[in-house]
Amino acid sequence: MKNIHNFCAGPCLLPQSVYEQASQAILDFEQTGMSILSISHRSKEFIAVLEEARSLSLELLGLQHKGYVALFLQGGASMEFLRIPYNLMQQKAGYINTGTWSAKAIEQAQLMGEVSIVASSEDRAYTYIPKEIHVKEPLDYMHFTSNNTIYGTQFNSIPKANAPLVCDMSSDIYSREFAYDQIDLIYAGAQKNIGPAGVSLILIKEEILGNTQRVIPHMMDYQEHINKDSLYHTANVFAVYTCLLNLRWLKQQGGVAAIERVNNQKAALLYQTIDQLDFVQGVAAVEDRSKMNVTFRFTEERMNGVFDQLCTEAHIANVQGHRSVGGYRASLYNAVTLDSVAVLVNVLEQMKTVI
Numbered sequence: 001m002k003n004i005h006n007f008c009a010g011p012c013l014l015p016q017s018v019y020e021q022a023s024q025a026i027l028d029f030e031q032t033g034m035s036i037l038s039i040s041h042r043s044k045e046f047i048a049v050l051e052e053a054r055s056l057s058l059e060l061l062g063l064q065h066k067g068y069v070a071l072f073l074q075g076g077a078s079m080e081f082l083r084i085p086y087n088l089m090q091q092k093a094g095y096i097n098t099g100t101w102s103a104k105a106i107e108q109a110q111l112m113g114e115v116s117i118v119a120s121s122e123d124r125a126y127t128y129i130p131k132e133i134h135v136k137e138p139l140d141y142m143h144f145t146s147n148n149t150i151y152g153t154q155f156n157s158i159p160k161a162n163a164p165l166v167c168d169m170s171s172d173i174y175s176r177e178f179a180y181d182q183i184d185l186i187y188a189g190a191q192k193n194i195g196p197a198g199v200s201l202i203l204i205k206e207e208i209l210g211n212t213q214r215v216i217p218h219m220m221d222y223q224e225h226i227n228k229d230s231l232y233h234t235a236n237v238f239a240v241y242t243c244l245l246n247l248r249w250l251k252q253q254g255g256v257a258a259i260e261r262v263n264n265q266k267a268a269l270l271y272q273t274i275d276q277l278d279f280v281q282g283v284a285a286v287e288d289r290s291k292m293n294v295t296f297r298f299t300e301e302r303m304n305g306v307f308d309q310l311c312t313e314a315h316i317a318n319v320q321g322h323r324s325v326g327g328y329r330a331s332l333y334n335a336v337t338l339d340s341v342a343v344l345v346n347v348l349e350q351m352k353t354v355i
């Protein structure tokens, strides 16, 4: 593969060793003589993959033996926007609105019951995280988005409520240590820090289920998926396997604590550069900056073309900002190396001499 510095916001870069093992498994999965694409999701080989992935997904977050169950389901994080209220909403849920993805989750929850927006950063174009949230009103659950992929903001602490906590961690799960066990339902589309697109991970404390009187269709029912050991229907075999390879890689790196140290270095290097150069501005409030998605823009439009050109020359790809925010966004998921960030920093510094 060409040596491209890929800062894609998702689907994300994965480690080279994961690409190699996944490729090999397409040709011959663990010397079975069969491709991973053509084995049954009920074969003993795939059940072993699924079970290891389910258990490692909990282990890496310190959630084993704490009442959580791991599910690998299809439908992306967007499906969970709907599945969550289906399973947990009785009358009223609380949502923190920190951007497009929270807003989409809110929209779906409103189909099932009343939504109380307990905090919001909409007033300043979602460029910050509302602070000191301690919600006292009775709620069936409270939902927040730990990392806002589009704006580059991230929660540093866990908001509080007198209700089960639900968190969309699509773009920062496995990137840092966090009080994961204070959250009752964690979900993530896999395609940021877990694996390829096409599967989502849901980590759920089983005790929070079973309180709604609603009839839940099987595909929407977490309990049904739990009862069927995450195999209610055909699993995305290849995506789950690739997730497992990536989770194994993370364990080999020393787990979440070790990768967090690297992630901190990468983010610090890029933010320092942004702060030092007077022609670049960060988009997010400094204290709420995401270590996964770094958003920035130039003070003058005409610099965009120069930057784009320098990026192409340096083999830097996928740094365009989300269409709703504009500017640029470099996503620093686990597999992005410090060396790639150094190349990007170098390009930003080169801009001094050409503008």
Ligand code: PMP
Pocket (backbone or CB within 6 Å): 010, 075, 076, 077, 078, 079, 101, 145, 147, 148, 149, 150, 168, 169, 170, 171, 189, 190
């Ligand atoms: N939540 C967050 C925080 C996201 O970044 C995304 C995708 N970018 C989603 C939800 C939606 O995920 P999916 O495309 O898997 O439905």
